[in-house]
Amino acid sequence: MGAGKSTLGRRVAARLARPFVDLDAEIERHAAASISTIFATRGEVEFRAIEEKLAREALDHPVPAVISLGGGAMVSKTTARRLREQALTVFVEVDVDEAWKRARRSRRRPLAERESEFRQLFEQRLPLYEDAADARARDANDIVLAAAGVLVEGGAYGRLGDLVPEQVEIVVDERVRGLHPPPLDAPIHAVPPGEMAKSLSICTRLWQALRLERAGTLVAVGGGSTTDVGGFVAAAYLRGISWVAVPTTLVGQVDAAVGGKTGIDLPHGKNLVGAFDWPERTVVDHELLATLSAAERRNGLAEVVKTGLLAGEELWELPEPELVRRCAAFKAAVCLRDPRDEGERAMLNLGHTFAHALEAASKYELAHGEAVALGLTAALLLSGLPDDAARVDELLAPEPARVDLDAAWAALKRDKKSRGGSVQLVLLDAPGKPRTGVELPEKDVRRALADLIA
Numbered sequence: 337m338g339a340g341k342s343t344l345g346r347r348v349a350a351r352l353a354r355p356f357v358d359l360d361a362e363i364e365r366h367a368a369a370s371i372s373t374i375f376a377t378r379g380e381v382e383f384r385a386i387e388e389k390l391a392r393e394a395l396d397h398p399v400p401a402v403i404s405l406g407g408g409a410m411v412s413k414t415t416a417r418r419l420r421e422q423a424l425t426v427f428v429e430v431d432v433d434e435a436w437k438r439a440r441r442s443r444r445r446p447l448a449e450r451e452s453e454f455r456q457l458f459e460q461r462l463p464l465y466e467d468a469a470d471a472r473a474r475d476a477n478d479i480v481l482a483a484a485g486v487l488v489e490g491g492a493y494g495r496l497g498d499l500v501p502e503q504v505e506i507v508v509d510e511r512v513r514g515l516h517p518p519p520l521d522a523p524i525h526a527v528p529p530g531e532m533a534k535s536l537s538i539c540t541r542l543w544q545a546l547r548l549e550r551a552g553t554l555v556a557v558g559g560g561s562t563t564d565v566g567g568f569v570a571a572a573y574l575r576g577i578s579w580v581a582v583p584t585t586l587v588g589q590v591d592a593a594v595g596g597k598t599g600i601d602l603p604h605g606k607n608l609v610g611a612f613d614w615p616e617r618t619v620v621d622h623e624l625l626a627t628l629s630a631a632e633r634r635n636g637l638a639e640v641v642k643t644g645l646l647a648g649e650e651l652w653e654l655p656e657p658e659l660v661r662r663c664a665a666f667k668a669a670v671c672l673r674d675p676r677d678e679g680e681r682a683m684l685n686l687g688h689t690f691a692h693a694l695e696a697a698s699k700y701e702l703a704h705g706e707a708v709a710l711g712l713t714a715a716l717l718l719s720g721l722p723d724d725a726a727r728v729d730e731l732l733a734p735e736p737a738r739v740d741l742d743a744a745w746a747a748l749k750r751d752k753k754s755r756g757g758s759v760q761l762v763l764l765d766a767p768g769k770p771r772t773g774v775e776l777p778e779k780d781v782r783r784a785l786a787d788l789i790a
C-alpha cells in the first residue's frame with residue numbers, strides 16, 4: 337500500500353504499449369462497490385476471494401498486461417504460485433514512512449486506518465514480496481529494465497557468478513579480459529578487441545570450441561562488438577542457446593547490449609549477418625567504464641545525446657550511473673515495443689543514416705561517435721531545429737569529416753534502411769517527438785551531407 341503501484345503500472349504499460357490492469361479498480365467494478373464498502377459489508381475473506389479470481393483472469397488475459405496487484409494479493413498462495421509461473425513480478429520498493437504518508441490519505445484502503453496496524457502489516461508482508469520478486473524497482477525505468485532482463489547495478493560484475501546459471505562459457509574481449517578478468521570459474525574464449533571480433537572466422541572458431549549443451553549459457557563480456565558476436569554465436573549454436581550480455585563500454589551499456597540485435601560483419605559491409613536474439617539477462621555495471629579511453633567514451637556520449645534527443649530529456653547532464661540507467665531503459669522500452677525492428681524502433685537511427693554513410697566513405701577510419709555527432713547535427717538541421725543542432729555541436733564538437741562526398745552519397749543511398757532507392761530519414765518534430773520514414777528531396781539530403789564534409 338502506498339508504493340505507487342497504480343501510478344507506476346499505468347506509466348510502464350504506456351511505455352511498453354501493453355494493457356494496464358489495476359486490480360483494486362477491477363474489484364470495485366466487479367463488486368459495484370468501493371473496497372471499503374466490500375470490507376465493511378462482506379468482510380476481508382470475501383474480498384480476498386474476489387481478488388484471487390480477478391488476479392487469475394488478469395494473468396490469463398491473452399495479451400500480456402501490466403498488472404498492479406493490491407498489497408494483500410500475495411497473501412493468497414494460489415496467486416503467489418500463479419505469479420511465479422506466469423508473470424514477471426516486480427517488487428516496488430518504498431520505505432514504510434513514505435508508504436504510510438501516502439496510504440493514510442486514501443479512502444480506498446481499509447487496512448491503512450491506524451498507523452500501528454499499517455506498520456505491522458508492512459513488516460508481515462515484506463517477506464512475501466521479497467520471496468515473490470523477480471526484480472526490485474523504485475521507478476518506472478527500473479520496471480522497464482526488469483521487463484527487458486536488464487540489471488543495472490554498480491559492482492554487479494563482481495558477483496557475476498550469482499547472476500548467471502551454472503553451466504556457462506565466457507566469450508570475452510581480449511583487452512577487457514586483462515583489465516577486468518571474469519570473476520567466474522568457467523571456460524573462457526578470448527576474442528580480438530573491438531570490431532575485429534565480428535567475423536565469420538571468429539564465429540567458426542567459437543562454435544568449434546564451445547562445449548556447452550542446449551541448456552548451457554554463453555556469457556559475452558566486452559563492448560558492442562563482443563556482445564554482437566557472442567549473441568550471434570549463441571543464437572546459432574545448437575540452433576540457439578541462452579546468452580547473457582555483460583557490456584563493458586558506454587556504447588554497449590546504453591545501446592548495443594540492449595534490444596536483442598546480434599550480428600557480424602561481411603567483407604563488403606557491417607552487420608550484414610545476424611539474428612534477433614534477446615539475451616536472457618544483461619548485466620550493466622558502470623564501474624567497468626572506469627578503464628575506458630576518452631575516445632571510446634566519446635563514442636558512447638554520442639549515443640547518449642541521441643537517446644536524450646529521442647526521449648526529449650537532457651539525459652547527458654546526469655551523473656554517469658544514472659545516465660546509463662536512463663538510456664538503457666529508454667532503449668529497452670522502444671525495443672520491447674518493437675522487438676523485430678518493424679516499426680518505431682527505426683527511431684533509434686536518428687543521425688545514423690548520415691553517420692553510416694560518412695563511416696563507409698572513410699573506410700571506417702572515422703570514429704563512430706564522431707560520425708554520429710555529425711549525423712545528429714544534420715538530422716536536427718533538416719528537422720528545422722537549429723538550436724538543438726548547435727547544442728549537439730557544443731556537446732560533441734565534431735570536426736567535419738575528411739571524406740569524398742560522392743562516396744558518402746553512394747553509401748547513403750545503399751544504406752539498408754533506404755527503401756526502393758529513396759532514403760528514409762529519422763527526424764524530430766521536437767525533442768522527444770521523433771518521426772520515422774521521412775523522405776525529403778534528394779538535393780536537400782545531399783546538401784545536408786555535403787555540409788558535414790570538410
Ligand SMILES: NC(=O)c1ccc[n+]([C@@H]2O[C@H](COP(=O)([O-])OP(=O)(O)OC[C@H]3O[C@@H](n4cnc5c(N)ncnc54)[C@H](O)[C@@H]3O)[C@@H](O)[C@H]2O)c1
Pocket residue numbers: 509511512515529530531534558559560561562564584585586587588591592593594595596597598599606607624625626627628629632635
Ligand atoms: N546490437 C546492437 O543493437 C548494436 C547497437 C550499437 C552498436 N552495435 C555494435 O557495437 C559495436 C561497437 O561497440 P563498442 O563501441 O561498444 O566498442 P567495441 O566492442 O568495438 O570496443 C571498442 C574498444 O574498447 C575496448 N574496451 C571495451 N571495454 C573496455 C573497458 N571497460 N575498458 C577499456 N577498454 C575497453 C575494446 O577492447 C575495444 O578496443 C559495433 O560493431 C556496432 O555495430 C550494436
